[in-house]
Amino acid sequence: MPMIRETIVTTADTDGRVHIAPLGLIAEDDGWIIAPFHPSATLDNLRAVPFAVANHTDDVRVFAGCLTGRRDWPTLACSGPVPRLADALSHSELAVTHVTEDEQRPRFHCRVVAIATHRPFAGFNRAQAAVVEAAILVSRLHMLPREQVEREIAHLEVIVGKTAGPAERQAWDWLVEKIRA
Numbered sequence: 739m740p741m742i743r744e745t746i747v748t749t750a751d752t753d754g755r756v757h758i759a760p761l762g763l764i765a766e767d768d769g770w771i772i773a774p775f776h777p778s779a780t781l782d783n784l785r786a787v788p789f790a791v792a793n794h795t796d797d798v799r800v801f802a803g804c805l806t807g808r809r810d811w812p813t814l815a816c817s818g819p820v821p822r823l824a825d826a827l828s829h830s831e832l833a834v835t836h837v838t839e840d841e842q843r844p845r846f847h848c849r850v851v852a853i854a855t856h857r858p859f860a861g862f863n864r865a866q867a868a869v870v871e872a873a874i875l876v877s878r879l880h881m882l883p884r885e886q887v888e889r890e891i892a893h894l895e896v897i898v899g900k901t902a903g904p905a906e907r908q909a910w911d912w913l914v915e916k917i918r919a
């Protein structure tokens with residue numbers, strides 16, 4: 739299995755409107771594959787404007803926010819047509835080279851056009867990893883049995899309780915609120 743890196747992907751439509759979504763990028767040689775399930779604004783944007791930015795951030799509120807209706811995060815212009823997250827630690831600008839078509843989940847093969855670092859990586863934090871896992875659970879609520887969600891959330895909650903800072907706690911609360919609803 740190839741390595742998957744969980745990122746915040748920014749894309750844009752032909753009017754320049756930015757869309758922000760968490761996606762797992764699949765490693766392929768020197769590039770990355772973006773694989774959005776139908777229907778998806780990311781997918782529509784990649785067809786219209788075949789560029790994306792992979793944003794690497796330690797602010798897990800962006801992951802939790804995008805899944806709970808909080809998609810409005812500050813962005814900054816890049817050299818290409820798609821902006822990046824203003825708060826990203828680093829980002830990679832991607833250009834789509836070709837598409838492997840699939841009815842459910844087309845794969846957009848991308849090459850890396852530019853990489854930039856903005857702030858230092860401050861080290862691993864278990865609560866951040868727990869929030870990313872919980873965000874993935876929230877994105878699959880419609881497919882997963884309720885008891886599996888409850889079991890995994892209970893496990894992750896212990897980690898958040900022990901290791902979260904204020905941003906991780908807020909992100910966690912947004913996700914739990916959505917699960918409870």
Ligand SMILES: Cc1cc2nc3c(=O)[nH]c(=O)nc-3n(C[C@H](O)[C@H](O)[C@H](O)COP(=O)(O)O)c2cc1C
Pocket residue numbers: 744745758759760761762763773774775776777778779780781801805870873874877
């Ligand atoms: C860490 C993480 C990784 C995800 N990876 C994918 C992915 O590879 N493909 C996908 O379709 N959705 C993925 N999702 C779910 C999408 O973020 C979510 O469905 C999103 O709304 C995509 O739809 P959009 O492009 O319309 O925003 C992921 C969610 C999380 C939290």
